[in-house]
Amino acid sequence: MTHSGRSNPSSPIRSRLTRRQLVQRAAVGAGALAVGTLRVPRAAQAANEINFWASGTLDIGDDGWKIFANESDVKVDFTDNGNDPGPVVARLAAGNASDIYDVGGLDGGSERELAKRGLIAPWDLTQIPNYASVWEWAKNIPYSTFEGRVYGIPSVINADSMIALRNRVGLVDSYGVIFDRTLRGKTAMEDAWINSVIFTAIYLKNSENAKISEPGDLTADELGLVMEFLIKHKKDGQFRTFWNGWEQGLQLVANQEVWVMTGWEPIVYAARRRGLDCYYAVPKEGYEAWCNNSILLKGAVDRKRSKTAHQLANAFLSGFYGCKLGALRGYAVPTDNNVAYATAHARAFDPAAVKELSEHVKAKFAGKVYWQNTRPANFQLYEEWWQRLRNA
Amino acid sequence: MTLHPIVGDRTNGGRPLFSIITALCLMIMYAPALYLLLASLNPDEQLGLVAPTRYSLNWYVALLDDHRLFRALEESTVVALATAAVATPIGLAAALAYRAMTRMRSIFLLVILSTMLVPGTIEGLGLSVILRLVGLSPSWVTVALGHLLWTLPFAIVVSLIGLSAVRPSTVAAARDLGAGPTRAFVDVTLPLIRGNLVSSFVFAFLLSLNEYARAYYLVGRQNTLPLYMFGAMNSGASPTIYAFSGAVLLVSFAAVALIFVIAARRQSGPPGVSLGAYPTHV
């Protein structure tokens, strides 16, 4: 094969260059392996280190965890678990999550099945003295306990409704605005039946007098009713899109791609910081309540980290974590220790703001709330209907 | 292989159209990337374009402090380098084997292609179960194994294309001159497919760098870059991730420019020295 301007392919210079390149490549590969080997995690970790595998919403950043370690003596190695209960549970159930992580943090609801299979261990409340300070109704969430033992310590708790742009839709107080024909193509909901079905059910029950007893646990007929409603609106082009995750939701609102959507409260705070005139609606039909739990993975017990894990759980509730999370995102950890901490450390956190956040969340829960439920009785039917919605 | 000097004259028929399409391709590919670059110069938290008078590098400065991102980048780079380093030679060997086969060829091709067709999530989950059974703890090694499976078929096909460009008469000539099969391969074939091997390496590297479905189930305590990005997008990202994309672009452009400058200087040097162009100069 001839090449313009190239020397004879079998000349010695060519061969040496070629071999040198091969050797270089091999060296690069070997070097990478060597470097990597140095970084293989040591089997034995420091006794007070905990690997926390949780939703990004539970993260307080490297600086936050440093202060946390100073105060509580627990060094947290945070890994984001992607916030999707599906792969998280799959990795716990079948995969290797328990081998490398100690404590998990995710949307509550899966505790029962994980506990039944022994994939998570019950928390020993005697080792978590701060548990007593948790708000009463947060302790009584049905899915956090199983067979009388506590498997989920509530880390973040909130009641969701809608984010609305004041200059576009004015002041709204009903979920009906999401389904309003005049706002066709200007609304959105979350791409998950866990939230969107319950919001729709809450609306239909309270404002359209549909025969729904428990919006969080629909019977097959009730589910059909709610889903047909959603499918009809989807086909009519009511929704601009469904969103998935913080940045997507925030971008929809901040770019005025949608004018009102069901979603998470921190999106409002973040949007306001960016200069947007939006607010969190107070719907007359009520809020959707949810909670992120911390769970103790079996691997931690096997690796004799249970004691440190309990220290971690206790530290979550001791005040700093709640203040920091509230300041970063506007989420509340359900304990009054936050206010106490802020008062004692008024230079780091504004006690008035912390108190306001706590009172705000408590006020929401004092009103009408319906609990989100990852595992309603017919949960697999929910997914089948959602698939039909996707195809519509 | 550049045929430019030959095709010079009577090519007016297709050149304008093809050039337009090439420009279109570049525009499509760079629209989001350039947007990110420009938007990352916006000092506000809100992602968007601003007037050039307000451009600021503060997100790039913040990026330097983003240790989490750099740890994820490091993990991804190690995995990608290891994957590419192993996939390239194995891919070449498999391509050589394929060409030496006769009847088994179809079956071998099927074996190669079939593992590409399994959804990544399930493959990752299944592999994590198996690796757990053999006692391999999740780390960058397990991710690299998963990515090796993912990138190997690509490396094999790329090597096959490269090998099919080698004229059999060239190799035959070497054999006639007394070279054994190994010597003929190392001294004749290998130099001819050198650019192709570099392509294979880069291909495997980039595929691994961008893969997250399999990585999710195989990763150790340190997330890879795509997993980090996914987590950041899900739970609130600082604009540093956009500055990161911008930085990658700028660094890459600078690297390419540097290579060109060096090559231009070297062109006055000894002939036969490669310009380092990886795909066309075989």
Added chain:
Amino acid sequence: MPDKVAGRRRRAAFFLALPSLVVFISIGFVPLALVAIWSFWSFDPETYWIKPVWSLASYTALLKNGRAAVLLQTAGLAALTATVSTLLAVPAATVIGLLSGPRRATLLVALFTIPFFTSGLVRAFAWRLVLGREGVINNVLISLGVVHTPVEWLLFSDFAVVLGMVAAHLPLAIVPIVLAFARIEGSVIRASQDLGAGFWTMFSSIVLPLIMPGVVAGFLFVFVVAIGTSMEIQLLGGAGASSIAIMINDVMRVVNFPLAFAIATVVAILLIVVIIVADRALELSRLFEDRGA
């Protein structure tokens, strides 16, 4: 060929193939076999895991709720993406491999590869800001007076999904074709020109057949990556847009693992059948042979 040489060749082929076979069998087929077996087990409502009770329930469930439609739609979208990418890639690769000097060729290939070093997720997300109601394109169109209200279908539509997917996968199509240009001899082109062939004749009768392995490889690469991805569909598609990967995630969220495994098994088998058929029809295995002395 004398038996001794043929035997040596077979042995050489075996040893050369061995590493890849080890990889494919141990890392590829063993997990898949496990997944396939598990797909025939049943969901256990007691433990929310699987129990070794053989049943075809997961496969029959595939025929309901429009799941089969999702498989076909995703495959169709992947094929469309691969087709569009290949149609764009052939001219681009020709410019690189035939119509450019070495420096411009290198530059172009580098340009096409560089975006791949940035995060695909962030790039797909950026399309929302380019195509949205207040995005770059709409702003330009409105300021030029071409339209008075934002064009809605630019985003959250099939158009946006295909555009995003092509933009993300174009290099996968371009690079193999560029590599295939190595198969073309300068002398053949010269000869055709001496015989009076114009550009299109030369292109269709000489270039295209010789770069065909690259074209097929490019199509295959884009198709395989596109059928498994969910980013562009989820970020740029309309409300609740679905794909195979999204459906598997949905199903795993309700711990219906046998169904998730069944979906994966069916996808793999269907695509293998497609490849077998394509191999017979297009003689794929002959595609990568030498182009002659």
